[in-house]
Amino acid sequence: MNLSFSVEYEDFRREVRRFLEENWTDADRASAPEADLQTVRGAMGGGVRTDARATEFRKKAIERGYMYRSIPRQYGGGEQPADPLKATIIAEEFKRSKAPFEIMGQGPSMLAPTLVEKGTEEQRQKFVEPTLLGKMVWCQGYSEPGAGSDLASLRTSAVLDGDEWVINGQKIWTSNAHEADMMFALIRTEPDAPKREGITYFLIDMKTPGIDVRPLRQMTGEADFNEVFFEDVRVPRDSIVGERGQGWLVSRSTLKHERALIGNASMARRTFDGLVMMAQVIEVGGTRVIDDPVIRDRICAIEADLLAAEYNGFRLLTLGAKHADAGIAGLVPKLHSTNLGYKITKLAMDVLADRGLCAPGEPSAPDMGGFSTAYMWYWGMALGGGAPNIQRNIIGERGLGLPRDVQ
Numbered sequence: 282m283n284l285s286f287s288v289e290y291e292d293f294r295r296e297v298r299r300f301l302e303e304n305w306t307d308a309d310r311a312s313a314p315e316a317d318l319q320t321v322r323g324a325m326g327g328g329v330r331t332d333a334r335a336t337e338f339r340k341k342a343i344e345r346g347y348m349y350r351s352i353p354r355q356y357g358g359g360e361q362p363a364d365p366l367k368a369t370i371i372a373e374e375f376k377r378s379k380a381p382f383e384i385m386g387q388g389p390s391m392l393a394p395t396l397v398e399k400g401t402e403e404q405r406q407k408f409v410e411p412t413l414l415g416k417m418v419w420c421q422g423y424s425e426p427g428a429g430s431d432l433a434s435l436r437t438s439a440v441l442d443g444d445e446w447v448i449n450g451q452k453i454w455t456s457n458a459h460e461a462d463m464m465f466a467l468i469r470t471e472p473d474a475p476k477r478e479g480i481t482y483f484l485i486d487m488k489t490p491g492i493d494v495r496p497l498r499q500m501t502g503e504a505d506f507n508e509v510f511f512e513d514v515r516v517p518r519d520s521i522v523g524e525r526g527q528g529w530l531v532s533r534s535t536l537k538h539e540r541a542l543i544g545n546a547s548m549a550r551r552t553f554d555g556l557v558m559m560a561q562v563i564e565v566g567g568t569r570v571i572d573d574p575v576i577r578d579r580i581c582a583i584e585a586d587l588l589a590a591e592y593n594g595f596r597l598l599t600l601g602a603k604h605a606d607a608g609i610a611g612l613v614p615k616l617h618s619t620n621l622g623y624k625i626t627k628l629a630m631d632v633l634a635d636r637g638l639c640a641p642g643e644p645s646a647p648d649m650g651g652f653s654t655a656y657m658w659y660w661g662m663a664l665g666g667g668a669p670n671i672q673r674n675i676i677g678e679r680g681l682g683l684p685r686d687v688q
């Protein structure tokens with residue numbers, strides 16, 4: 282593992298800084314929203330819409346090759362040779378300047394690369410660029426009642442009728458469906474085939490008659506999830522990605538991008554820094570919480586865990602720069618960083634004690650109730666994109682070569 286950047290990369294950093302100084306002004310920075318919680322949501326659900334100024338800036342950054350680097354230019358990406366070190370420098374500098382970066386969420390982070398890999402030319406032309414710029418918001422229709430970890434048991438069906446598919450069934454836990462323009466969904470088209478071979482990957486316009494989106498209120502008090510019902514929903518024959526019955530293979534590509542999206546340690550780092558700042562400010566009995574030896578001990582243990590996650594990230598970067606297989610190092614981040622996020626926010630709740638009971642957004646709460654929301658969110662983060670036990674199975678089977686789980 283090499284933790285320093287070479288001269289070539291430091292030159293590149295200066296070039297990125299210059300671009301940011303010229304294109305994202307102090308006035309832009311002053312009006313930029315604080316993004317922490319938004320990032321947590323974006324990673325789970327997120328179609329984050331964006332204003333005209335941010336879009337104008339993103340277009341320039343894409344033109345310079347600073348964003349969506351793996352997406353070809355003809356589909357609205359920055360198209361650059363894979364270079365994880367440059368990608369890291371760009372992300373660091375954009376964050377430092379509080380400049381808009383790649384829009385996180387299921388559309389840009391999961392669907393767009395899937396379409397580049399597996400979509401038709403027409404689908405790439407039509408969907409990728411507006412998705413990258415946040416003009417087209419997507420939701421993910423995979424889970425169903427009775428089909429979560431065992432996704433291949435899904436039962437929502439589509440039957441071909443002339444030039445249209447007719448869809449019936451129900452999806453659940455569909456983040457963001459109430460705001461989405463489109464859904465990418467797994468739907469059963471071959472009821473007699475073995476379960477993984479009978480599924481097709483669909484792109485569905487959410488305004489199609491027969492789609493009913495019903496909100497599910499979660500313990501944070503918000504309703505980011507939905508149930509989505511399909512009753513005789515008719516979509517064009519060419520609404521599918523890949524071949525009919527090959528949706529399982531297409532979905533593997535999307536899931537790979539989802540786990541990478543959720544597994545990034547930077548979210549846990551931001552939450553941790555917020556915890557330390559809060560512990561320095563809050564006092565109990567006239568003593569700062571940070572000076573309590575038990576709290577310090579817990580903070581140190583968590584920081585060691587966080588550093589392990591960050592160093593594993595550097596290890597992945599180094600392996601990526603050498604075009605080497607990530608192996609088990611690439612399988613652990615999703616499980617580890619969501620567990621870490623849970624531990625950090627649990628400690629924050631302990632630090633806040635009864636003040637942590639204030640409702641999210643409550644002005645009298647030391648943190649405006651942000652940590653109680655984040656604490657509840659991390660429970661969900663661990664589940665979304667594959668529950669912890671499923672992640673452990675993957676690490677055991679693919680990473681450690683243990684015998685396969687009983688199917």
Ligand SMILES: Cc1cc2nc3c(=O)[nH]c(=O)nc-3n(C[C@H](O)[C@H](O)[C@H](O)COP(=O)(O)OP(=O)(O)OC[C@H]3O[C@@H](n4cnc5c(N)ncnc54)[C@H](O)[C@@H]3O)c2cc1C
Pocket residue numbers: 325326420421422423424425427428429430431453454455456457660661662664665666667668669670671674686
């Ligand atoms: C915040 C959040 C956002 C989400 N967003 C979306 C979305 O946008 N679109 C979407 O389609 N879905 C979404 N989901 C659903 C998510 O993908 C499922 O919750 C997840 O796959 C688990 O499925 P399940 O809830 O049915 O739980 P189950 O599969 O019923 O699992 C319940 C428990 O049993 C354990 N378990 C199950 N099978 C095994 C096994 N073989 N071995 C060991 N343990 C096992 C699990 O680990 C878990 O603890 C979201 C979920 C969350 C929490």
